[in-house]
Amino acid sequence: MIAPLAARDIAAEPVVWDDPAVDWADYDLVVLRSPWDYMSRRDDFVAWAARVPRLVNPADVVRWNTDKRYLDELRAAGVPTVPTGWVLPGESWQPPADDGEYVVKPSISAGSQDTGRYDLTDPEHRDLAVAHVRRLGDAGRIAMIQPYLRAVDTAGETALLYLAGPQGLAFSHAIRKGPMLSGPDLGTEGLYKPEEISPRTATADQLAVAERTLAVVPGGTDRLLYARVDLIPGPDGTPVLVELELTEPSLFLGYADGAPERLAEAIHTHLTHAPA
Numbered sequence: 316m317i318a319p320l321a322a323r324d325i326a327a328e329p330v331v332w333d334d335p336a337v338d339w340a341d342y343d344l345v346v347l348r349s350p351w352d353y354m355s356r357r358d359d360f361v362a363w364a365a366r367v368p369r370l371v372n373p374a375d376v377v378r379w380n381t382d383k384r385y386l387d388e389l390r391a392a393g394v395p396t397v398p399t400g401w402v403l404p405g406e407s408w409q410p411p412a413d414d415g416e417y418v419v420k421p422s423i424s425a426g427s428q429d430t431g432r433y434d435l436t437d438p439e440h441r442d443l444a445v446a447h448v449r450r451l452g453d454a455g456r457i458a459m460i461q462p463y464l465r466a467v468d469t470a471g472e473t474a475l476l477y478l479a480g481p482q483g484l485a486f487s488h489a490i491r492k493g494p495m496l497s498g499p500d501l502g503t504e505g506l507y508k509p510e511e512i513s514p515r516t517a518t519a520d521q522l523a524v525a526e527r528t529l530a531v532v533p534g535g536t537d538r539l540l541y542a543r544v545d546l547i548p549g550p551d552g553t554p555v556l557v558e559l560e561l562t563e564p565s566l567f568l569g570y571a572d573g574a575p576e577r578l579a580e581a582i583h584t585h586l587t588h589a590p591a
Contacts, residue, residue, distance in 0.1 A: 316568075319579035325586065332363060339367045344586050346371055346540060350563050357381055357423050371540035371585055372561050379533055380561040383422045383459060389556060392531040395524060395549065396556040402458040408448045410435050416463035419447045421456045425563055432463055464555070466548035467494050472557065475517050475525045476566055476574070477542040479581035484529060484536045486522065487578075488571030491515040492545075514570045521546055524554045532561070540581055541566060 320327045330337055332350050339345055345367050353360035361381065364374035372380075379385055383399075390396045401422065402408045410417070410433075420430035429451065433444040451458040472492040477484040493511030517525075525544040529536050536542065543560035568574040 316575060316579060316582075319575045320582060323579055323583045325579070325583060332360070342369070344369050344371065344582065346582060347377070347562060349565075351425050353381070353563070354421075354423050354425055354428065371538075373534075373538055375534065376532075376539065377562050380559065381423060382457075383424075383558065384457070385559070386556070388533075389528060389531060389559065394528050394531065394556055395553065397461045397464065397547070397549075400460040402448050402452065402460065404452040404455050404457065406452065408445065408458070408460070410441050410444055416465070417444065418461045418463050419444055419451075420459055420461075421451050422459050423456065464547045464549060466552070470548050473515055473517065473521055473546045473554070474560075474564075474567065475521060475544045475546070476571075477525070477529065477536075477539075477544070478574075478577050479540050479584055480577075481584070484539055484542055486517070486525070488567070488574055489515045489517040489521070490567045490570050510565075512567060512570065518554075521554045524556065528556055528559055532559075540585060541578070 317327050329348075330345075332347075332353075347364075347370065350360065361374070361378045364370055364377040367374065370377075384401065386396050386399050414436045416432060416434050418430065418432055424430065431444070431447050433440040433447075435441050435444070448458045448460070471494065473489055474492060475489045476487045478487045479485075491513050493513075524546060528544050529542060532539070532542075539561065541561075541564070543564035543566065545557040545560065546554040547557050549555040566574070566578065568578060
């Protein structure tokens with residue numbers, strides 16, 4: 316992004332969000348890109364975001380979007396989402412009796428960290444799933460339980476990327492992400508699980524679900540610099556929302572011609588139209 320921004324006379328530099336030596340008021344704009352270490356101290360991160368004078372996406376969006384319980388709000392607003400149950404710290408949980416495959420992960424997470432896939436027809440997997448939920452609860456984290464959508468093994472996951480334009484958020488490009496969960500959570504080295512990424516052409520159905528999702532973002536989307544809508548085909552083949560990424564998404568700028576320039580132009584728009 317540094318070169319496309321420089322072509323628009325915008326000087327940019329990478330800065331770490333928790334660097335105590337930084338005076339964020341020195342910057343005309345702060346763009347969240349990859350703060351993938353906030354999950355273990357989300358309260359600190361949200362508090363930091365609230366102190367940054369000019370942040371995109373804005374601090375209230377960061378607070379809302381960094382806890383995946385926002386999925387309940389989107390589902391209540393009519394967005395088709397993956398059915399999700401929640402287990403709070405201190406609550407017990409037993410796997411459902413329908414013997415399907417399920418995903419267990421924390422409600423505050425990124426990069427598929429602390430995420431596992433469990434085949435409940437296997438007694439060992441049932442025990443491991445219970446242990447996973449308990450482990451999250453013991454750490455004071457909320458566990459989320461979702462059915463594993465088998466279509467991801469063939470169709471993959473589709474991420475639709477939106478960038479700010481003259482009329483607000485506009486679709487930029489899409490990518491396909493291959494299946495990532497092969498079994499129980501055994502820990503991940505690094506910040507995220509390895510990903511298999513390729514360009515993809517979004518379908519009309521996928522675009523329609525993405526637009527429905529963005530239409531109900533609290534506070535509207537005119538303030539947003541970017542958004543990523545992650546979809547997987549549901550049991551009947553229609554796309555359902557897996558996640559809405561507004562805080563730290565990979566934007567996959569290298570997979571679409573002109574995407575870096577579109578983001579640079581979006582940043583330029585925020586700089587030139589935001590209040591002083």
